[in-house]
Amino acid sequence: MSAYLLNRVGQALFVLWAAFTISFVLLQAMPGDAILIKFQNPDLGLTAQQVAEIRASYAADSPILVQYVQTIGKFLTGDFGYSVQAGVPVNSLLAAHLPATLKLATLGFLLASVLAILIAFLSSLTPFTWLRGVLQSVPSLFISIPTFWLGIMLIQIFSFRLKLVPVINPGPWQELILPVFALAVPISAPLAQVLVRNIDDVLTRPFVGVARAKGANRHWILWRHVAKNALLPTLTIAGVLFGELIAGAVVTETVFGLNGIGGLTERAVGSQDAAVLQAIVVLSALAFVIINLVVDLLYPVLDPRLRTKVGVAA
Amino acid sequence: MTVIPQQVSPVLEVEGLCIAYGDGTAERRAVHDVSFSINPGEVVALVGESGSGKTTTAQSIIGLLAANGRVERGSIKLNGTDIARWTDRQLETVRGARISLVPQDPGNSLNPVKTIGAQVGEIFRIHGALRPDGIDDRVISLLARVGLSEPALRARQYPHELSGGMRQRVLIAIAIALKPQLIIADEPTSALDVTVQKRILDLIDELRAEYGTAVLLVTHDLSVAADRADRIVVLKDGRIQEQGAASVVLAAPRSPYTRQLLAAAPSFASAVSRPGASWAASGVHDDIVVVDGLVREFAGEGKSRFRAVDDLSFRVRRGSTHAIVGESGSGKTTTIRSIVGFDKPTAGRIEIDGTDLSRLVGEDLRQFRRKIQFVYQNPYGSLDPRQSILQIVAEPLLNFSRLKRSDREEKARAILSRVGLPEDAVARRPHALSGGQRQRVAIARALVLDPQVLVLDEAVSALDVSVQARILALLQELQSDLGLTYLFVSHDLAVVRQISDTVSVLRDGRLVDGGVVSDVFEHPSGDYTRELINAIPGQGPRAAA
Numbered sequence: 001m002s003a004y005l006l007n008r009v010g011q012a013l014f015v016l017w018a019a020f021t022i023s024f025v026l027l028q029a030m031p032g033d034a035i036l037i038k039f040q041n042p043d044l045g046l047t048a049q050q051v052a053e054i055r056a057s058y059a060a061d062s063p064i065l066v067q068y069v070q071t072i073g074k075f076l077t078g079d080f081g082y083s084v085q086a087g088v089p090v091n092s093l094l095a096a097h098l099p100a101t102l103k104l105a106t107l108g109f110l111l112a113s114v115l116a117i118l119i120a121f122l123s124s125l126t127p128f129t130w131l132r133g134v135l136q137s138v139p140s141l142f143i144s145i146p147t148f149w150l151g152i153m154l155i156q157i158f159s160f161r162l163k164l165v166p167v168i169n170p171g172p173w174q175e176l177i178l179p180v181f182a183l184a185v186p187i188s189a190p191l192a193q194v195l196v197r198n199i200d201d202v203l204t205r206p207f208v209g210v211a212r213a214k215g216a217n218r219h220w221i222l223w224r225h226v227a228k229n230a231l232l233p234t235l236t237i238a239g240v241l242f243g244e245l246i247a248g249a250v251v252t253e254t255v256f257g258l259n260g261i262g263g264l265t266e267r268a269v270g271s272q273d274a275a276v277l278q279a280i281v282v283l284s285a286l287a288f289v290i291i292n293l294v295v296d297l298l299y300p301v302l303d304p305r306l307r308t309k310v311g312v313a314a
Numbered sequence: 315m316t317v318i319p320q321q322v323s324p325v326l327e328v329e330g331l332c333i334a335y336g337d338g339t340a341e342r343r344a345v346h347d348v349s350f351s352i353n354p355g356e357v358v359a360l361v362g363e364s365g366s367g368k369t370t371t372a373q374s375i376i377g378l379l380a381a382n383g384r385v386e387r388g389s390i391k392l393n394g395t396d397i398a399r400w401t402d403r404q405l406e407t408v409r410g411a412r413i414s415l416v417p418q419d420p421g422n423s424l425n426p427v428k429t430i431g432a433q434v435g436e437i438f439r440i441h442g443a444l445r446p447d448g449i450d451d452r453v454i455s456l457l458a459r460v461g462l463s464e465p466a467l468r469a470r471q472y473p474h475e476l477s478g479g480m481r482q483r484v485l486i487a488i489a490i491a492l493k494p495q496l497i498i499a500d501e502p503t504s505a506l507d508v509t510v511q512k513r514i515l516d517l518i519d520e521l522r523a524e525y526g527t528a529v530l531l532v533t534h535d536l537s538v539a540a541d542r543a544d545r546i547v548v549l550k551d552g553r554i555q556e557q558g559a560a561s562v563v564l565a566a567p568r569s570p571y572t573r574q575l576l577a578a579a580p581s582f583a584s585a586v587s588r589p590g591a592s593w594a595a596s597g598v599h600d601d602i603v604v605v606d607g608l609v610r611e612f613a614g615e616g617k618s619r620f621r622a623v624d625d626l627s628f629r630v631r632r633g634s635t636h637a638i639v640g641e642s643g644s645g646k647t648t649t650i651r652s653i654v655g656f657d658k659p660t661a662g663r664i665e666i667d668g669t670d671l672s673r674l675v676g677e678d679l680r681q682f683r684r685k686i687q688f689v690y691q692n693p694y695g696s697l698d699p700r701q702s703i704l705q706i707v708a709e710p711l712l713n714f715s716r717l718k719r720s721d722r723e724e725k726a727r728a729i730l731s732r733v734g735l736p737e738d739a740v741a742r743r744p745h746a747l748s749g750g751q752r753q754r755v756a757i758a759r760a761l762v763l764d765p766q767v768l769v770l771d772e773a774v775s776a777l778d779v780s781v782q783a784r785i786l787a788l789l790q791e792l793q794s795d796l797g798l799t800y801l802f803v804s805h806d807l808a809v810v811r812q813i814s815d816t817v818s819v820l821r822d823g824r825l826v827d828g829g830v831v832s833d834v835f836e837h838p839s840g841d842y843t844r845e846l847i848n849a850i851p852g853q854g855p856r857a858a859a
Contacts, residue, residue: 205422206417206422206423207423207425207426209378209417209423210417210424210485211436213376213378213409213410213414214414214436214437215407215408215410215437216406216436216440217403217406218402220440224436225425228427229425229426229427232427303427304426304427304429304474305427305472305474
């Protein structure tokens with residue numbers, strides 16, 4: 001077990017390093033940089049000499065390898081550098097923007113899970129074939145809705161028409177209602193699809209027949225025999241979907257004007273603010289790696305078949 | 315049909331039962347006008363081959379027909395009450411409590427993520443039969459009753475930690491938990507080793523006697539029915555062929571179908587030595603397969619090593635059939651995987667037709683595979699469902715020769731007709747063929763490369779007896795025509811006795827008995843061989859046991 005753990009942590013560290021290096025190389029390879037964009041602006045009236053001096057003060061003119069080693073060293077100590085565009089440390093930018101995104105992503109993911117489970121189990125429980133058909137076609141509908149379009153429609157309907165959710169000066173939780181929904185819908189679709197398939201699959205397994213022969217009714221079988229068996233493989237999908245969640249958050253924050261990492265990313269891309277982008281890439285990779293590590297480590301806890309014999313006997 | 319004169323009222327009376335399956339638009343009737351009854355404490359066997367409707371009939375009794383199945387006509391009376399048209403809600407009070415089920419496949423019949431104790435205790439919770447604080451004790455005493463060692467530990471374990479036989483005991487514990495009047499045992503032992511099969515059937519018998527429970531035994535195996543049942547109902551294509559007391563049906567079968575079944579079943583007692591065994595005395599030593607001191611170790615827990623095969627040696631003469639016999643975990647599969655070069659042994663020497671296998675690597679090893687071909691147990695799983703039969707059989711030629719496409723297909727067609735597959739089948743895909751036809755395809759695919767040795771890994775075990783008999787006849791014919799050598803891996807000693815010249819009996823990776831078949835089976839030197847032989851069903855009716 002400990003060898004397995006070390007192996008997985010080693011893999012996670014490698015992924016982080018690779019994400020850092022690849023994004024570093026790509027950001028360096030781009031023509032121009034944040035300093036040029038900010039200070040070459042003719043309105044500022046700076047000479048080429050002065051711009052070069054500013055570049056030197058940011059250490060932007062040292063060899064790439066030196067910059068790479070310096071940056072990685074700083075990252076390891078938790079120093080993400082300095083945002084040229086905003087003129088503040090990247091750390092304080094992240095501190096200002098991260099909470100909104102964390103709230104949005106967490107709530108979005110929770111709602112997506114609830115929606116997926118509702119769709120999947122209702123479609124299995126319903127005695128009506130037509131309702132089952134409707135519920136099972138919902139995921140393919142959900143997956144084809146673009147997030148930005150759904151966001152705009154939600155604002156149109158719930159804020160402007162029905163005036164249920166204020167757009168001007170909403171409360172801290174009110175402002176999250178529509179974005180969370182817009183984010184959750186496309187994420188819930190693949191989850192629901194996998195879950196519906198798993199439930200159907202588990203229902204055909206012989207042990208379900210044995211449970212029925214014991215006299216168990218449909219609800220009993222679904223909750224006590226099918227649910228856990230069907231949810232286990234869904235866990236893997238949930239880990240992978242985290243990537244979708246980040247991508248969805250960027251669009252959602254832009255549509256709803258939320259002050260989160262998504263908006264920060266958008267602005268940083270526009271101004272080629274390499275330090276900010278580098279930090280966001282590494283941070284996303286870190287979150288992705290941690291979530292998938294947790295999923296992998298959770299499996300043996302939830303599925304007795306994956307525990308080693310020694311572990312069970314102990 | 316027949317009505318046995320009775321003083322006691324039967325537990326179960328099935329009368330004029332017709333069951334149909336719908337496939338969207340049309341309905342196809344699977345069970346036609348089936349009638350029989352079971353008295354308290356009686357064992358009635360429903361015997362038939364696949365598609366005979368035996369499982370459908372059994373499922374309808376406990377109300378577990380597939381969703382597209384429907385009882386069209388007839389009645390199923392449990393203690394005089396017709397339950398054939400009861401709703402699920404009504405049936406839920408009967409299932410488990412008055413009728414219970416011992417399923418076919420113990421490997422998949424327990425929920426993998428729940429403990430054994432929870433799954434046994436569940437039946438008390440469903441029926442509210444015990445106070446919750448009394449359930450755990452009751453579960454442990456039940457597990458002890460069905461012969462599980464350390465029942466308290468077993469209750470905390472998960473299904474994957476138990477062997478197949480132990481899992482079937484757990485399922486039996488569930489089936490007897492509420493002392494039902496009728497237990498439906500649907501092929502309860504067909505997935506188990508022969509010695510385990512005997513113990514499980516003994517246990518069901520014992521519990522039947524103890525509780526006075528009636529048993530409906532569903533089986534494809536006439537010899538199991540002969541050993542265990544009071545009465546036998548023979549089904550074919552959903553119709554009863556005949557029914558009556560077991561001894562009468564077996565001794566004087568009235569229907570031609572029963573006679574055919576009896577003739578096809580490889581019977582251990584009546585087997586004669588193979589006529590081709592004359593080479594044994596000829597003194598010519600032409601061994602095509604030589605296995606000498608074969609050892610295969612696998613890494614076990616921590617630093618320990620697990621020996622799957624331990625110092626195994628045997629020789630097989632050219633043109634003969636050598637059987638490898640043993641139960642699960644005996645090392646059969648590891649041995650044959652080494653012989654065909656899929657697996658590198660830890661130690662020992664394997665020589666095929668004078669070539670030392672351990673020296674072969676890369677292209678030489680690949681070319682060597684022409685000489686020795688494999689036929690697998692599962693004729694469905696080993697054929698690519700997306701290829702046509704012709705493609706399947708012609709594919710090995712693509713790997714080993716530079717024949718033109720038309721020549722390859724011609725050769726494949728010739729082999730297919732040689733194994734007795736109808737001409738119109740060659741363009742079809744595997745799913746459109748019957749089990750026996752699929753196994754013919756698998757044999758044709760193995761033969762298309764003109765191999766010298768054929769490894770038959772439980773190649774007839776999944777087939778119905780009458781189909782099995784035809785495939786065995788084909789194999790014998792091919793052997794004498796083509797001079798093939800067979801390595802026949804099987805758990806079925808009756809088949810082994812019928813088809814092989816020499817045998818190796820394996821247990822825990824070791825050779826416990828070996829030599830000429832008639833010697834080994836008539837004068838077994840080891841206790842284990844004797845136990846295996848005694849466990850074979852069909853050696854005496856229940857009355858004698």
